[in-house]
Amino acid sequence: MSSQNFVTRPGSQFVQSGTGAVERTVESKLQDVVSVKDFGAVGDGVADDTAAIQAAIDFACTSHRALYFPSSKPAFYYKITSPLTITKPISIYGEGPISTVLYAVGLTPGQYVLDFDCLAADVVEHVTIQDLTIRSSDGVPDGVLLKNVSYALLKNILLYNLYKGIVVDGTRCFTNTFENINSYNITSNSIFFQANFTGGGHFTFLGCTFTGDTAVAVPSTAYLDNLCFEGCNWEQCVTNGLFIAGTCAGLSVTGCRTEGCNSTDFVLRPALATEYVGGINVVGNVFSASDNGSVPRIQLGGSLGKIRGFSITGNVVTHGTDSFSSSLVELNGDGESGLIAGNMLRGTAASAVNTKRSGVIVYGNENLSGKLEEQWGASSWGVVEGTFTPTDGSGAGLSLTAASGLYTKIGRMVFWQVFISYPVNADATAAEFAGLPFAVGGLTGDTPGRSGATINVTNYGSSVGLLQGLNSGTTNVAFRDGTTGGSLTNADISGKYFYCSGMYSI
Numbered sequence: 132m133s134s135q136n137f138v139t140r141p142g143s144q145f146v147q148s149g150t151g152a153v154e155r156t157v158e159s160k161l162q163d164v165v166s167v168k169d170f171g172a173v174g175d176g177v178a179d180d181t182a183a184i185q186a187a188i189d190f191a192c193t194s195h196r197a198l199y200f201p202s203s204k205p206a207f208y209y210k211i212t213s214p215l216t217i218t219k220p221i222s223i224y225g226e227g228p229i230s231t232v233l234y235a236v237g238l239t240p241g242q243y244v245l246d247f248d249c250l251a252a253d254v255v256e257h258v259t260i261q262d263l264t265i266r267s268s269d270g271v272p273d274g275v276l277l278k279n280v281s282y283a284l285l286k287n288i289l290l291y292n293l294y295k296g297i298v299v300d301g302t303r304c305f306t307n308t309f310e311n312i313n314s315y316n317i318t319s320n321s322i323f324f325q326a327n328f329t330g331g332g333h334f335t336f337l338g339c340t341f342t343g344d345t346a347v348a349v350p351s352t353a354y355l356d357n358l359c360f361e362g363c364n365w366e367q368c369v370t371n372g373l374f375i376a377g378t379c380a381g382l383s384v385t386g387c388r389t390e391g392c393n394s395t396d397f398v399l400r401p402a403l404a405t406e407y408v409g410g411i412n413v414v415g416n417v418f419s420a421s422d423n424g425s426v427p428r429i430q431l432g433g434s435l436g437k438i439r440g441f442s443i444t445g446n447v448v449t450h451g452t453d454s455f456s457s458s459l460v461e462l463n464g465d466g467e468s469g470l471i472a473g474n475m476l477r478g479t480a481a482s483a484v485n486t487k488r489s490g491v492i493v494y495g496n497e498n499l500s501g502k503l504e505e506q507w508g509a510s511s512w513g514v515v516e517g518t519f520t521p522t523d524g525s526g527a528g529l530s531l532t533a534a535s536g537l538y539t540k541i542g543r544m545v546f547w548q549v550f551i552s553y554p555v556n557a558d559a560t561a562a563e564f565a566g567l568p569f570a571v572g573g574l575t576g577d578t579p580g581r582s583g584a585t586i587n588v589t590n591y592g593s594s595v596g597l598l599q600g601l602n603s604g605t606t607n608v609a610f611r612d613g614t615t616g617g618s619l620t621n622a623d624i625s626g627k628y629f630y631c632s633g634m635y636s637i
Contacts, residue, residue: 165191166199167209174203176234181211192219200225200233200263208232208264214246214272220255225263228289228313232264238272240294249279251303258283266291270318273298279330283307290314296321296343305331309339317343324353324377332356332381336363344369351402353377360384367391367422376402376434381410389428390419395461397429401436411441411469418448424455424478427485433463441469448476453499458485467491476503515540521549548632 144154168174170190171183191198198221203209209232225231235244244265249255258280265274265288274293277283279301287310290296296314299307299322314321321341332355339360341347346368349355358379364387365372372389375382378401389396396418399408418428428448431438448455455478460471468490471483476498483496483503493506505514518535536549 163196164199165194165196166201168201172209174201174207174209176203176207176210178210179212180209181213181215184209184211185215188215188217188221192217192221195220197222197224200231202226202230203232208234208266210234210236211244212237214238214242214244216246216248218247218249218253218255220257222259223263224259224261227262228264228287231262232266235267235272238267240271242272243274243276243298244272244293245275247275247277247280249301251279251301253279254303255280256282259286260284260288261286262288264289264291265293267293270294270316276300277304277307279303281305281307281331284310285312286310288312290317290321292316294318295323298323298325299330299334300325300328301330303330304328306333308335308337310337312336312339314340314342314346317346319344320346320348322347324349324355326350326352326377328353328355328377330355332358335359336361338362340364340366341372342366342368345371345374347373349375349377349379351376351406354406355379357381358383360387363387365389365392365396368393368396370394371396371398373397373399375399375408376406376436378406378436379408382408383412384414384416385412386415388417388419391422393422395426395428395430398433399429399431399438400433400463401438402434404435406436407439408436409439411438411443413441413443414445416446418446418459420448420450420455420457424450424452425457427458427461429459430461430463431467432465438464438467438469441467443469443471444473446474448474448478448481450477453477454479455498456480458482459496460484462486462488462491472496519547519549521551544634546632546634548630550630552627 165187167180167184167187170187172178172180172187173183174180187198190196200209200223202225211233212235233244238244244267245260247255247258258277260275261284270292271294273295274290275285275297277297277299281304285297285308290312292315294317296317297309297312309322312321320343321339322336334355334357336359341363342365346365349358354377356379358381360383362385367390370392371394372392373384373396375398379399382399384397397413399411401407413429420426420428429443431441443460446459448459455476458481459474459476460483462484465488467488469492471491471493473495474483474497476483476496478498479500481498483493484491484506487506490508491506492508493504495505496503507514516537516539518537520535536547538545538547540546
């Protein structure tokens with residue numbers, strides 16, 4: 132709280148400097164803000180200030196005035212020995228995390244330093260807490276409970292040496308903003324949504340730092356909308372940075388950073404068949420795989436729930452030695468649908484995704500070896516290039532000689548080419564080869580128009596025109612006379628070289 136310029140007059144009167152200011156009593160002026168020191172709080176780290184601070188809280192709530200924590204003595208704090216309970220709207224201000232420290236001593240597991248244990252029927256809205264540190268002496272209690280609190284602003288707060296930092300609960304807890312919340316030495320979670328939470332949505336985190344075992348956790352049976360992180364930092368999380376096992380409709384992570392997580396950074400794994408995570412936007416983030424470069428950074432699915440509609444774009448995975456070797460995204464289970472595009476992975480063996488999946492489009496990603504494989508919405512789709520070696524498909528034991536063939540698969544279309552050399556005295560009835568990389572045709576039997584598309588065969592060393600037909604459902608190509616479609620003669624094939632190219636649908 133900044134000091135104000137004013138003048139006093141005889142008779143304990145007060146006039147604010149500035150044009151238009153009116154005269155007030157000094158007593159009236161001093162009552163504008165409630166200070167915890169008005170009720171006997173000392174802030175010297177020795178005196179137990181619990182009763183004084185609780186009395187100040189109760190008065191500030193009933194009088195609808197802001198509650199002010201002046202700077203404690205240098206290197207000291209406001210000591211409390213039991214939770215501070217709040218059940219009404221309040222605005223709490225300190226002089227900054229360095230100057231104002233609320234220090235809990237002797238609290239037990241499950242207790243909170245600031246306990247907003249409110250009833251949904253009380254409609255507790257427009258709460259503000261800012262510019263202070265909330266900590267404990269032993270890491271046992273939790274920091275803040277927000278139960279049935281809406282339109283809250285928590286800003287410029289340090290959460291230190293706590294079991295959980297902030298816990299959200301209730302059936303009416305929504306549109307809360309957390310700005311510059313810095314968490315350090317947190318045992319379990321920086322942010323935790325209680326199981327069975329159904330309070331609403333719009334939880335926005337701006338410029339926050341999270342730590343703990345699993346820094347931000349949404350357990351199974353919790354349900355919320357619009358969980359947003361912008362410019363946040365996940366630092367040295369023991370297991371995961373973000374774990375969602377419940378339902379989250381609308382998740383956005385933008386311009387954030389992770390570092391030093393021992394396992395996967397973000398795990399979205401709704402546990403029950405009735406739960407899902409959908410509307411996922413992960414863009415412009417840096418995932419630092421500094422502590423474990425062999426695990427994926429984002430895991431989608433893996434339990435009974437569903438993942439629906441994600442966009443994971445424009446992210447970077449860094450590694451101290453440029454040797455990230457896993458995938459940016461690991462798809463587990465079935466039913467995922469979304470886009471993975473424009474991501475850069477600092478490693479030569481890294482991949483954008485661990486598997487192909489129907490409904491997932493993957494393109495424009497690269498690692499340090501170059502552009503990665505693309506996939507266009509189905510497990511069989513994508514741009515795939517490679518080589519194949521044709522073999523004798525007739526079973527006649529011919530010594531077929533051929534260089535490696537080349538193929539390109541785009542979606543369901545396969546384009547291929549190969550040079551074929553048949554030995555002298557080749558048997559015309561066995562003029563076929565096998566080894567194409569994908570099944571030819573796609574339907575059982577020789578359905579007209581489905582035995583393949585046009586394939587050109589050029590005969591080098593003979594004037595006889597050759598055209599091939601396909602054995603539907605196999606990878607064999609059999610030569611036929613280009614004019615009559617009949618069988619070829621020995622002279623048509625024996626000792627000849629053929630260039631074959633074509634396309635077919637799978």
